[in-house]
Amino acid sequence: MLDGPNADVIAAAEPEVGRDLTRQRVIEAAAGLLARDGREAVTTRAVASAAGVQAPAIYRLFGDKDGLLEAVAEHGYATFLAAKHVDARPRDPVDDLRAGWDLAVGFGLANPELYALMYGEPKRGTASAAFHAGMRILVERIRRLAAAGRLRVEERLAVALIHATARGAVLTWLSLPAGERDPALLTTMRESMVAAVTNEKPVVEDPGVAGAARTLRALLPEQTALSGAEQHLLGEWLDRLASGG
Template sequence: MVNRSETRANIVGTAARLLREEGAAAVTVRAVAHAAGLQPPALYRFFEDKDALLDAVAEHVFTTYVTEKTHTGGSDDPVADLRAGWDAHLAFGLANPALFGLLVAPGRASPAAEAGLAVLRARVRRIAEAGRLRVPERRAAELVHAAGTGAVLTLLASPPEDRDPGLADALLDAVLRAILTGAPADPPATAPKLTDAERALLAEWLNRR
């Protein structure tokens, strides 16, 4: 017999597939229930409404991405780690356009989006602790967040073949010049990493219901 947690996981996985393959408009209660082999009323035993389902999908996809694309431990250079996080943010947004649109939609509070912001703030705090910030932490984090969101949305607005491959890096360099003392660090040669503290913070945010 399939238990409650397995049924919930099946619903979320099905909704995530529909979102990836057909976009947000395809993720309706009726469509998800049909694809998951359930009657529509059954979904309301797990999710209050469509928004709650989409939030669960966002958390599922986001945490899966973090698990697959990051490694425990950061570098000794907090600016390099910020660049690595920027690269991960861009890769995630470009790989998941429909989900990214949901995460950054105005007025939509998602635990997954808050988790990402929490990690960004932690990385900015490390830069501040190293004496590298010329602006307050909050302003630095908001500048990086706004630039990263804008970069992804701008790139997604064009077909892949028409995108400027250097746009995102140029934008990050401009932001770093505005918030850092001294020259920004060179991009890291390794894959993006989270420190143990950042991973714990991420888990704390995503475990909140």
């Protein structure tokens, strides 16, 4: 028997630990049913039986079936996040973008029912930490493209285009009869995305702050959005950045 000042803390923590383990067991049971037998198989009774719990436990843990499905979607995002490889210094940021897109599409094709749950419904699971961590990885890829002078569009638009084309590719593929699934669909969608968000060649010969500043400085006289005073001030800033000062 535990004694001392920590005994009450440990005793209070034990029910919480048990609750978390039960919750995870239920989520994994639901995910298993979803993968094997599809969305219709994920009933409260079937999940409770597979997880070895009473049906009321599911309502206590998740509120209702929709809450359980939300948790399964969050579990899916966590599983996808664990599969992602992050290279902070890729040799070619465009090839790194392709690899990230291929990984996302590959996950969807390997987990069709889970992917349909995650991405087939607006905002399903998108409040989870894993979803936001995954989006940060995508944002970092986009910023490496921008830093290399290869980004054609604004960063937020690039994120949306990449995310939308991967989702659309998977859901379209899954909607087709098996005999009509042509791999060219996936390749064409990927390369269309790459063409839409990247430049074939860097927009500056010398990637980096100084090179970008020199390019923008050369184009500054052609712009009309700034007043004369604003253009003069920006020119001074760009001159300083271009010189490395």
